[in-house]
Structure formats: structure tokens, C-alpha cells
Amino acid sequence: MAISRREFIKTSAAATAAASIGVQLFPGKLYGGAFWTTWHKSVCRYCGVGCGVMIGEKGGKITAIKGDNENTVNNGHLCLKAFYLNKAVHADTRLKHPMIRKNGKLVKASWDEALDLVAKKFNEIRKAHGGNALAFYGSGQAETEETYMANKLFKGCIGTNNVEGNPRLCMASAVGGYLTSLGADEPAGTYQDIEKAKLFMLVGTNTAEAHPIVFERIMRHKNKNPDVKIVIIDPRKTPTDQVADLHLFPKPGFDLAVFNAIAHILVNEGYADESFIGKHVFIKDNEENKHTFEEYKKFLEDYTPENAEKISGVPAQDIIKAARMFGKAKTAMSMWTMGLNQRMRGVWANNLITNLHLITGKIGVPGSDAFSLTGQPNACGGVREGGGLCHILPGHHLVVKEAHRKKVAKVWGVPASNIQPKPGKHTIAMFSALNTGDIKGIYIMCTNPAHSLPNLSKYWKGLKEQFVVVADSFFPTMTTDYADVVLPAAFWTEKEGIYGCTERRSQYMPKIIDPAGEARWDAFILRDLGKKMGFEKEFAKYETAEIMWDEYRSLTKGKDMNLMGASYNRLKEVRGLVWPVPTEDHPGTYKRFTDGDPIYDALPAEKKKGRRMYFYGPKAKDGKATVWMRPHADPGEPTDAEFPIALTTGRILEHWHTLTMTGTSPELNRAVPKAYVEINPADAKKMGIKNKDQVIVETRRGELEIEARVIDRPAPGTVFVPFHWREWPINVLCSDVFDPGSKEPEYKVAAARIRKA
Amino acid sequence: MARLSQDVVSRKEFIRGFTHWFKSEILNSSDESGDKYQDYLLLPGIETLNAFLDKCNQCYDCVEVCPNESIRVWHKNHSRLDGYPVIVPKIEPCHFCDNFPCIDVCSTGAVQKKNSHLPLGVVSINEQHCHAYQDHFCLTCVNSCPESGKAISTDHIGRPFIIKDKCTGCGVCINVCPAEKPAIRILHTGE
Numbered sequence: 031m032a033i034s035r036r037e038f039i040k041t042s043a044a045a046t047a048a049a050s051i052g053v054q055l056f057p058g059k060l061y062g063g064a065f066w067t068t069w070h071k072s073v074c075r076y077c078g079v080g081c082g083v084m085i086g087e088k089g090g091k092i093t094a095i096k097g098d099n100e101n102t103v104n105n106g107h108l109c110l111k112a113f114y115l116n117k118a119v120h121a122d123t124r125l126k127h128p129m130i131r132k133n134g135k136l137v138k139a140s141w142d143e144a145l146d147l148v149a150k151k152f153n154e155i156r157k158a159h160g161g162n163a164l165a166f167y168g169s170g171q172a173e174t175e176e177t178y179m180a181n182k183l184f185k186g187c188i189g190t191n192n193v194e195g196n197p198r199l200c201m202a203s204a205v206g207g208y209l210t211s212l213g214a215d216e217p218a219g220t221y222q223d224i225e226k227a228k229l230f231m232l233v234g235t236n237t238a239e240a241h242p243i244v245f246e247r248i249m250r251h252k253n254k255n256p257d258v259k260i261v262i263i264d265p266r267k268t269p270t271d272q273v274a275d276l277h278l279f280p281k282p283g284f285d286l287a288v289f290n291a292i293a294h295i296l297v298n299e300g301y302a303d304e305s306f307i308g309k310h311v312f313i314k315d316n317e318e319n320k321h322t323f324e325e326y327k328k329f330l331e332d333y334t335p336e337n338a339e340k341i342s343g344v345p346a347q348d349i350i351k352a353a354r355m356f357g358k359a360k361t362a363m364s365m366w367t368m369g370l371n372q373r374m375r376g377v378w379a380n381n382l383i384t385n386l387h388l389i390t391g392k393i394g395v396p397g398s399d400a401f402s403l404t405g406q407p408n409a410c411g412g413v414r415e416g417g418g419l420c421h422i423l424p425g426h427h428l429v430v431k432e433a434h435r436k437k438v439a440k441v442w443g444v445p446a447s448n449i450q451p452k453p454g455k456h457t458i459a460m461f462s463a464l465n466t467g468d469i470k471g472i473y474i475m476c477t478n479p480a481h482s483l484p485n486l487s488k489y490w491k492g493l494k495e496q497f498v499v500v501a502d503s504f505f506p507t508m509t510t511d512y513a514d515v516v517l518p519a520a521f522w523t524e525k526e527g528i529y530g531c532t533e534r535r536s537q538y539m540p541k542i543i544d545p546a547g548e549a550r551w552d553a554f555i556l557r558d559l560g561k562k563m564g565f566e567k568e569f570a571k572y573e574t575a576e577i578m579w580d581e582y583r584s585l586t587k588g589k590d591m592n593l594m595g596a597s598y599n600r601l602k603e604v605r606g607l608v609w610p611v612p613t614e615d616h617p618g619t620y621k622r623f624t625d626g627d628p629i630y631d632a633l634p635a636e637k638k639k640g641r642r643m644y645f646y647g648p649k650a651k652d653g654k655a656t657v658w659m660r661p662h663a664d665p666g667e668p669t670d671a672e673f674p675i676a677l678t679t680g681r682i683l684e685h686w687h688t689l690t691m692t693g694t695s696p697e698l699n700r701a702v703p704k705a706y707v708e709i710n711p712a713d714a715k716k717m718g719i720k721n722k723d724q725v726i727v728e729t730r731r732g733e734l735e736i737e738a739r740v741i742d743r744p745a746p747g748t749v750f751v752p753f754h755w756r757e758w759p760i761n762v763l764c765s766d767v768f769d770p771g772s773k774e775p776e777y778k779v780a781a782a783r784i785r786k787a
Numbered sequence: 788m789a790r791l792s793q794d795v796v797s798r799k800e801f802i803r804g805f806t807h808w809f810k811s812e813i814l815n816s817s818d819e820s821g822d823k824y825q826d827y828l829l830l831p832g833i834e835t836l837n838a839f840l841d842k843c844n845q846c847y848d849c850v851e852v853c854p855n856e857s858i859r860v861w862h863k864n865h866s867r868l869d870g871y872p873v874i875v876p877k878i879e880p881c882h883f884c885d886n887f888p889c890i891d892v893c894s895t896g897a898v899q900k901k902n903s904h905l906p907l908g909v910v911s912i913n914e915q916h917c918h919a920y921q922d923h924f925c926l927t928c929v930n931s932c933p934e935s936g937k938a939i940s941t942d943h944i945g946r947p948f949i950i951k952d953k954c955t956g957c958g959v960c961i962n963v964c965p966a967e968k969p970a971i972r973i974l975h976t977g978e
Binding site for chain 1: 804882885918922923924925926927929930931933935941943944945962963964965966967
């Protein structure tokens with residue numbers, strides 16, 4: 031401690047005396063000074079779980095992070111990543127001043143110089159080639175306010191719908207799944223269902239490592255209630271298996287047949303709730319033709335457990351067991367994440383899981399839900415709800431609908447004709463267009479696509495050739511290597527704003543300290559860029575984050591994601607609000623489409639007659655959800671004689687995305703210092719590979735030398751590589767075929783082969 | 788509702804904060820080893836410490852030959868092992884090579900293959916420092932344990948514990964532990 035004992039006692043005694051009688055002894059932050067920590071409630075910066083954190087500040091530095099005991103998401107618990115977040119705030123790798131590339135090298139520049147250059151270049155491109163030659167690529171980690179500013183600048187002012195973000199790579203298939211199955215995006219239930227569920231079906235999720243606090247809630251719930259059963263469907267055994275009662279190992283990409291086979295058992299063994307189906311559900315095929323329940327049964331005849339075994343490699347007995355467990359359980363919650371979403375048939379996979387809930391009526395009641403886990407802290411809030419993709423506008427509005435364009439344009443104060451009626455380029459199309467030169471300038475915010483895109487090396491060309499602006503808090507990244515201008519962005523704790531997590535909960539994060547160096551808030555950078563590009567009037571009013579939030583919030587009025595009751599004042603006090611939350615006195619909504627949902631409650635009685643749910647979402651008709659007759663489909667790149675092993679990638683517990691944050695903690699780097707390839711011992715023996723050998727993993731797109739970790743985790747025939755390190759960029763090997771509906775690429779399945787290095 | 792970010796704290800909060808700080812300072816200073824714990828593991832193939840000290844002639848061939856640079860010379864005054872080869876898992880743990888080159892190269896019989904199944908040390912978890920015992924979800928030691936789940940397991944709420952008769956004492960868990968202060972310790976083997 032820097033102060034003497036005597037000094038300490040003197041000051042604390044005086045302060046205690048003053049505090050006890052409610053007097054503030056010194057102006058300013060008495061205890062936020064040199065030796066006492068002040069605590070601020072906020073939200074974790076990492077995954078989509080949305081844990082509440084308390085951030086400790088001392089002497090203008092973030093010194094400690096702890097779980098927020100009052101936050102119902104995590105009840106004071108955190109994963110170890112969050113504990114070390116303070117190190118990221120003050121890391122040496124923080125970018126502290128703007129930079130411009132001169133003669134091939136990034137050199138320090140002033141803010142005016144940098145923004146003038148970007149404005150000039152963007153305007154030149156726009157004038158010569160039109161607005162569609164520009165693009166914005168954002169992030170599920172950006173605050174809602176930041177994405178909102180980007181949307182207004184690009185869609186509303188520049189006039190291009192080339193606005194995308196990394197959630198396209200992450201949960202676009204879940205959006206497609208919810209919209210087609212339930213008629214509205216985002217889950218019907220919340221985390222509260224966890225403690226009420228009797229069965230969990232975890233599909234394509236390593237919950238323990240990717241969503242640790244959700245997993246912990248499941249684990250504690252099962253511990254208290256031994257009758258709770260857990261079924262895992264995943265080609266890999268993971269730490270999540272410590273709670274598993276049954277594990278099905280489908281070959282990567284061949285699980286659609288398994289889901290249909292489970293439905294087959296449910297329907298044929300009397301677990302289907304025909305009265306629920308009759309009142310709440312349409313049954314449709316791929317061409318959207320309606321079918322009867324009998325026809326659905328007939329469709330499922332092809333998917334006997336034995337047939338599914340032939341396709342997927344999962345023993346028929348296990349499929350039957352899983353189906354019976356699902357059918358018998360009083361309540362069931364399925365959860366999934368990238369294993370279903372990052373697939374060429376990701377939307378179908380989502381539909382098929384939701385089918386199981388719809389045919390058994392295990393939805394809309396406490397403890398039952400089809401619940402998609404989101405990977406990033408504000409993918410739901412900022413991008414799905416905030417309209418940060420090429421086909422949507424803020425507040426669940428669509429660019430193709432004239433009324434929606436008019437409504438948003440009016441709020442933005444721009445002519446409705448500015449907003450293009452056609453969706454812009456989705457992520458893969460956007461980076462392909464950089465390669466071909468159709469897009470000549472791109473603004474990348476808070477994400478690292480030169481590290482995270484699939485079939486990565488293919489897209490470096492465009493980033494090299496076109497004008498690239500990167501706004502990031504950290505430097506260098508693989509993306510700043512290609513930047514012409516780098517802008518330092520304020521990081522978490524240095525800016526206020528809203529994050530919306532997996533369970534529809536919007537939470538407020540305060541600004542606690544000043545940004546590092548010359549860093550500025552992303553929303554203000556975009557605002558000022560807008561002004562410099564000539565949209566002075568359009569961006570004049572955005573003086574504070576609250577003004578942006580309030581304007582955004584006004585667009586949600588009357589929508590399924592009504593946030594009118596979630597004002598800054600209120601959000602500063604509470605631990606988030608779960609929409610729909612239509613008024614300031616509304617507590618938020620636990621279950622959508624049923625009793626207690628303000629939108630459901632306001633429906634006329636005749637609509638609700640004889641039923642317990644009404645799916646009122648924009649894509650639903652007659653208040654009905656849809657059971658889809660989706661046939662099995664193989665992955666884009668099945669294994670073959672030449673490339674006999676299925677490569678799959680993912681996260682680990684200790685690290686996150688491209689290491690810009692977790693890489694700043696020596697403790698986390700020590701825990702897992704480098705990438706590795708997990709190989710099943712049986713495969714390793716066949717190939718003569720020993721633990722810690724250097725091996726070369728190869729796909730049709732490239733090869734990577736990496737250390738082997740021989741471990742009984744991936745099923746034989748499957749290998750796994752985490753994607754975090756720039757030194758081992760496994761995404762170069764990933765396939766970039768994408769789902770025709772959601773446009774989400776199939777990171778999770780690539781045909782590979784392995785040899786000793 | 789708890790107070791959030793006010794400049795003035797209540798008397799109760801002040802006292803609670805002070806007590807917490809005081810407690811943690813006391814714990815920190817009173818912490819750590821002294822006589823109970825040590826920083827090193829013995830080499831594989833040692834039957835008893837006395838026999839090893841007797842036979843080893845400090846030629847350091849094992850230090851040379853270790854492919855992982857796990858074996859190093861221990862320097863500590865008043866330690867019986869001062870000058871002897873040991874493994875310091877915080878720097879590099881033992882990876883138990885298939886053919887034990889360190890034993891092969893030993894000409895004195897200080898380390899012998901017939902003893903290579905014996906653990907290199909006995910480790911225990913310091914619950915005060917372990918993330919998992921402070922409500923921070925962490926599985927690093929469990930995930931990295933080469934005995935995959937047999938030597939370190941988790942209890943019903945995810946806290947790790949060591950299964951002593953399965954633990955080889957390789958020290959990988961000590962090497963990877965992401966706690967701020969060492970959360971896995973090596974019990975003293977008797978100097």
C-alpha cells in the first residue's frame with residue numbers, strides 16, 4: 031500500500047465519521063480516490079449469457095471485477111474470463127491514437143486528419159461508384175447505440191444496405207429458425223425456465239465452456255433435483271458431459287435425420303400433444319404447403335431410428351432412448367448454439383429442434399422452451415433487434431417493407447427514398463465483393479474479420495486492395511494489418527450503453543473511467559464521420575448515448591420487441607429488463623405468446639379462445655407456429671476417401687474470439703497458451719500420432735501445422751481445433767459454403783486429413 | 788436495492804469494506820508455504836528421496852536430455868535438494884515421456900524405470916485461491932489433466948478436487964492454473 035498506516039487510519043476515521051452522518055467530506059470521489067474501490071454495476075463484456083458484474087474502480091483504473099449478487103442471470107457467479115477483464119481495459123495492446131497508412135506503414139495521425147481522410151475517401155467512392163460501393167461490418171459486441179449510429183449513417187444517409195456484422199457468422203440461422211418456426215425472433219422463454227425444467231437437450235453446444243454460467247445453473251439444478259435428465263447431441267465429448275445422462279454422437283453435419291427420428295418416436299409412441307398441435311400449429315413442407323398431422327406422420331416414416339443410424343452413425347437404441355426421455359419428461363428445454371447455427375442447413379436444424387417442442391406442446395409453459403444460446407453480448411440486442419444486418423432496420427423492421435422504411439426514415443430525419451428497398455450484401459457476399467472490387471470502401475467496427483471469416487485466406491485479397499477503415503480498441507489485430515485507417519475506440523467501462531443478451535434482457539453499462547489515450551466512443555466516431563461526410567444536420571442532435579437509445583426505443587413502440595418501458599433512468603437502477611416491456615411500470619415479460627405477455631394479454635378474447643398460446647409474431651399467421659417437414663440434408667462438404675476426417679472448430683473456456691481481450695491476461699494465456707488439434711486416441715493410433723506431436727491438418731483450402739492433443743473427446747473420425755490464435759488461423763481451413771436461408775457459413779463441418787509434420 | 792456508484796458510502800458499507808480488506812490482507816500475509824509446501828516435484832523413477840540423494844552425482848545428464856526442458860537444477864540454500872535436478876511445474880511440468888530418456892541416461896541408478904509409476908509429488912488444492920471455490924466457473928485444471936478426469940474431478944457444483952491415488956504428480960495442473968495466486972500446491976515430501 032502506498033499510504034502509511036497513520037495516514038490511512040486518519041483518513042478512514044474522518045471519512046467514516048462523515049459518511050455515517052451523511053456528509054461528503056471532500057468534493058469529488060472520496061472513496062474512488064487513491065485507496066478505496068468504488069463499485070459500479072454493469073454487464074460482462076464476453077459471451078451472450080449477459081452476467082451482471084460489479085466493476086471496481088480505484089484511482090481512475092479498473093482494478094477488479096466481481097459477480098453481481100443481485101443480478102438474476104448469474105447471482106454473483108462469473109467465469110474466470112470475466113474475472114480478468116480489468117487487464118484488458120488497461121492492456122498494453124490498447125490502441126490509443128488514430129493511425130493512417132502511409133507508404134505501407136501505419137503512422138500516428140490526429141483525429142481530424144484521420145476522419146477527414148475517411149470522409150473524403152468515402153465521399154469519393156460514393157460519388158464515383160454509388161453508395162453500394164461502400165459497406166459497414168459491425169459486431170455483436172458493439173453497443174446498441176453504436177450499431178444504431180452505423181445503421182443511420184450507412185442505410186439512412188449514404189444510402190446502402192451493405193450493413194452487416196459478425197452475428198451473421200454466429201446466430202443468423204437461429205433468427206431464421208425462430209422466424210420460420212415461431213413467427214418471431216428470439217426465444218419465448220428465459221433463463222428462469224432452467225430451474226423448472228425436467229429434461230435438457232443440449233444440441234451442438236459445449237455449454238460448459240462457451241456459456242459457463244448457463245451450464246452452472248443447469249448443473250446446480252440437476253444436483254438439487256436428481257430426477258432432472260440431460261441429453262447431449264454433439265459429435266464431441268466436452269466438459270459439458272460431466273452432467274450428461276445420455277450422449278448421442280452424430281457425424282458432423284449428419285444430425286438432421288436424428289432430429290426427425292426423435293420426432294418419429296415421439297409421434298408413434300403417443301408422446302405428441304395432438305390437441306396442442308390442432309390449435310397452435312401449422313404443418314408445412316419446404317414449399318410452404320400445409321399438411322395434416324397424418325401426412326406429417328407419413329413424412330416421418332422415412333426417419334426410423336434405424337435409417338437415422340445409417341445416416342448419422344448414432345445407434346438407433348440411443349435415438350429411441352433420447353426420444354422417450356424427451357417425451358416422458360414433464361417439461362423439457364432444448365438449448366443449442368453454433369453446432370446447429372454454423373451449418374449449411376442451420377435454419378432447418380433449428381426448425382427440427384423447435385418441432386420437437388411444438389409436437390409435444392413443451393413450449394409456453396414454465397420449464398419448457400426451445401432456447402438458442404447466443405455467442406456475443408449484444409448480438410441479440412444490438413444486431414438482431416437493432417437491425418444491424420443487410421435486410422433489417424432497427425426495432426424488427428424490414429428494408430423490403432415500404433411502411434417500415436418510411437417509419438424509420440422519419441425518425442432518422444432522412445428522406446425515405448434514402449433507404450434502399452432491396453437487402454444489401456450479406457457477410458460472405460460483402461467480402462466477396464471486396465475481392466471483386468464491387469465494394470471499394472468498408473468500415474469495420476469492433477470485430478476482426480481478417481481472423482474470423484471462414485475460408486479466410488480467400489478474403490484477405492479484397493481487404494488488401496480496397497479502402498479499409500478499422501475502429502477497434504486493440505492493436506494490432508489481423509484486420510488492422512489490412513487497414514488504411516485505424517481509429518481507437520473506447521472500450522467497455524469507458525463508455526455507457528446497452529447490451530441485450532440471449533434471454534431478451536437489455537442491461538445498462540455505465541461509463542466509469544475516461545477512454546485510454548485519445549480513444550473515442552464508436553457511436554461518436556460514426557456521428558462525427560457522418561458530419562464530416564456532409565450529414566451535419568442528420569447527426570447534430572446525438573449529444574449523449576441516452577438520446578440515441580431513446581430514439582431507437584421509439585422505433586420499438588408497438589412492436590413485438592417493445593422497449594418503451596426501458597428508459598436509461600430505469601435501466602440504471604434495475605438488473606436489466608426482458609422485453610416486451612411496453613411501459614415504465616411494466617416489469618418485463620418472462621414468457622412470450624402466453625398469459626403474462628402484455629401483447630398476448632391485450633389480444634381480443636376470441637383470438638385466444640380455446641388455446642394457451644398465440645404466436646403473434648410478424649411471420650406467423652392466425653397465431654400459429656409451424657412444424658416444418660424438413661428432409662435430411664448432408665453437409666456442404668462431407669468427408670470422402672481423399673479427406674476422410676471431419677474438422678470442427680469452436681471455443682474453449684479460457685479464451686474468447688480472437689484473443690484481443692483474453693490474450694491480455696497472463697493467467698489465461700498460461701492456462702491455454704496455444705492452439706491444438708484434438709484427435710481421438712483410436713484415430714491417433716491408426717495414424718501413428720502421439721500426444722504433443724506436430725501434425726498437419728489439411729482441407730481443400732489450406733493446411734495448418736499444429737500440436738496434436740490425443741484425447742477421448744471428439745468421436746472417432748472427427749477432430750476439433752479452437753479458433754482463437756492468429757498464429758494458428760484454423761479458419762483458413764473452414765468451408766465458406768453457407769445456408770441459403772440465413773447466409774450463415776458452415777464453420778462446423780469441413781472434410782480434412784491429417785499427417786505427421 | 789444495493790447502492791451502485793455513489794460517491795458517498797454508508798457507514799455499514801464502509802465497515803464491511805474495511806473488514807473485507809483487512810481480512811484479505813491478513814490472509815495474504817499469512818499465506819503460503821513455509822514448511823508445508825514446496826515448489827518442486829521429484830524426477831520420475833525415484834523410490835525414496837534419501838536413496839535419490841544418495842545416488843545422484845549431479846551430472847545433470849537428465850537436465851540435458853529432457854525433451855521438454857522440464858528438468859532443472861534446484862538452487863535453494865538450506866534445501867537438501869540444493870544442486871540436485873528437480874521439476875518445477877510452474878515453469879514446465881513433467882510430460883511422462885513414453886521411454887523416459889531421463890531414466891535411460893542416468894548412470895548411477897538414482898532414477899530407475901521400475902519406479903517410474905510412482906507419483907512425483909502429492910498436490911492439493913488451495914481453496915482460498917482456486918477460482919472455482921470463489922464462484923468463478925473454471926475447469927482449466929480438470930480439462931488439462933493428462934489423466935483426463937481420473938485424477939482431478941469436480942464435485943456436484945463444479946469445484947475441482949484431486950483423487951490422490953490416481954494423480955501422477957506430473958504438475959500440469961500447477962502449470963496451467965489461471966488463479967492469481969497458486970491454487971494448486973505440492974505437499975512437502977520431507978527434506
